[in-house]
Amino acid sequence: MKNLFLLLSICLIGISSFAQKLDYDTKSNIQYYNSAVNKTDSYINERCVLDIYYPKNSKGFATIVWFHGGGLTGGSKEIPEALKNKGVAIIGVNYRLSPKAKAAKAIDDAAAAVAWVFNNISNYGGDPSLIFVSGHSAGGYLDLMIGLDKKYLQKEGIDANAIAGLIPFSAQCITHFEIRRENGIPETQPTIDAFAPLFFVRADAPPLLLITGDRELEMLGRYEENAYLMRMMKLKGHKQTRLFELDGYNHGMTEPAFPLLLNEVNRIIKEKNKDKTPQK
Numbered sequence: 001m002k003n004l005f006l007l008l009s010i011c012l013i014g015i016s017s018f019a020q021k022l023d024y025d026t027k028s029n030i031q032y033y034n035s036a037v038n039k040t041d042s043y044i045n046e047r048c049v050l051d052i053y054y055p056k057n058s059k060g061f062a063t064i065v066w067f068h069g070g071g072l073t074g075g076s077k078e079i080p081e082a083l084k085n086k087g088v089a090i091i092g093v094n095y096r097l098s099p100k101a102k103a104a105k106a107i108d109d110a111a112a113a114v115a116w117v118f119n120n121i122s123n124y125g126g127d128p129s130l131i132f133v134s135g136h137s138a139g140g141y142l143d144l145m146i147g148l149d150k151k152y153l154q155k156e157g158i159d160a161n162a163i164a165g166l167i168p169f170s171a172q173c174i175t176h177f178e179i180r181r182e183n184g185i186p187e188t189q190p191t192i193d194a195f196a197p198l199f200f201v202r203a204d205a206p207p208l209l210l211i212t213g214d215r216e217l218e219m220l221g222r223y224e225e226n227a228y229l230m231r232m233m234k235l236k237g238h239k240q241t242r243l244f245e246l247d248g249y250n251h252g253m254t255e256p257a258f259p260l261l262l263n264e265v266n267r268i269i270k271e272k273n274k275d276k277t278p279q280k
Contacts, residue, residue, distance in 0.1 A: 022055040022087060026079070032093075032109075032116035047096050048109055050116070053079045054089035054124045062130035062164070062265055063089040063121050065114055067139030072103040072178040075138070082258035088265065089126050091117055095142070103178040104195060107152055110142040114163070115156030129272070132165045132265050136254050137219075138178075140171025144197035144229075148205055163206040165268050169257050170212050173197050173225035187220065198229055203237035209264045210243040213253035222251065 029049045031038055038045040055061055064083060068075040077092035084090065095109035118128055133143045146152045147166040153159065175196040177187040185191055192198050210230055215223035226243055233241040244260055246253050 022085075023057050024053060024085065025056040026051060026053045030116075032113045043096060043100055047094050048112070049077070049094050050113055051077055051079060051092045052089060052124065053084065053091075054126065055087060056125070058087070059125045060127045060130075061088055061125060062132060062269060063091060063117060063126045064261070064265065065091045065093060065117055065131065065133045065135075067093050067095070067110060067133075067135030067142045069135070069137030069139050070097070072106050072138045072141075072176060073098050080254070080258060082255060083262065086262055088262075089121065089124065098178050098182065103176060103182060106138070106142060107145045107195075108155075111146045111152035111156050111158075114146060115153060115158045118158050118162065129162070130164050130269060131162070132167060132261075132268075133163055134167040134169065134261055135171075136169040137171070137251065138176065140168030141173075141176050141197065143168040144171050144173065145195070145200075147208075148197050148200035148202065149194075150200075161204060161206060164272070165207045165209065165264060166205070167209045167211070167261050167264055169254055169261075170218065170222050170251055171197070171210070171226065172222070173229040177220075190221075198225075198232060201229065201232045201236045201238070203233075203239075205233070205238055207240035207264075207268060208233060208238065208242070209260070210241070211253070211257045211260055212243070212245055213249040213251055214247050215245060217248070217250040219251040 028051045032050050033044055033048050068078055077094040079090045079092045093113040095106040117131055122128055135143050143166050147160055147163055150160045175191040175193050179195045180191055210226040212218055212223045212226050223245055230241050230243040246256050249256060
């Protein structure tokens with residue numbers, strides 16, 4: 001287990017670099033599929049929208065794409081308050097929900113939304129090389145699916161390895177329980193198939209920071225799923241997989257995790273800037 005107080009102290013130091021006097025703007029309900037796709041399905045047209053909160057007098061900023069939780073059956077796009085005014089853009093995404101659509105459609109939507117960010121963030125002043133993908137629970141599952149199984153973003157013309165970092169909160173790493181439910185598989189029956197992030201462990205994936213609540217308080221085996229994903233990523237040769245367990249927090253562990261997310265964004269930005277510095 002990690003010491004939560006030490007981690008948060010470190011994070012507060014890292015987050016201070018984000019503290020800038022910037023003006024922010026919000027654009028809401030932007031459709032991330034093109035008009036041709038939107039015309040094919042009224043639910044896509046209604047549901048597949050995103051909000052962008054960004055520093056309007058800044059250039060080259062990082063962007064965090066945030067997918068809400070809700071078991072792939074509920075929830076709505078959000079711009080978490082803890083991520084505001086930190087010098088980065090936040091994009092909150094809606095995606096199709098079961099049972100109105102098959103649960104797996106949410107993965108397609110997540111990929112389409114992230115592709116929209118890659119193709120459009122520069123129009124708002126953002127740096128397309130600094131796009132981070134995060135989210136809680138079902139949202140974390142979507143992060144991992146589009147970040148590890150490259151086919152989803154490939155369909156949108158994007159290389160998943162262009163993501164600067166994957167930072168899921170309490171993500172399902174086996175096949176999501178709603179997809180299992182649709183196929184008559186109980187939530188206590190573990191399954192690893194083509195809808196499981198664990199099926200797609202690979203050495204060349206973007207940096208991966210896994211964050212969960214306390215293993216004794218988390219939903220089902222959520223900590224253990226993440227621990228197994230970390231182990232298998234390392235065995236595959238991935239050099240940047242880490243796991244933080246937040247002692248004393250249950251599945252609703254977002255508030256203490258937000259500083260860790262911001263600190264990871266800051267860390268990766270510094271690493272990228274270091275790589276750009278000419279060698280003497």
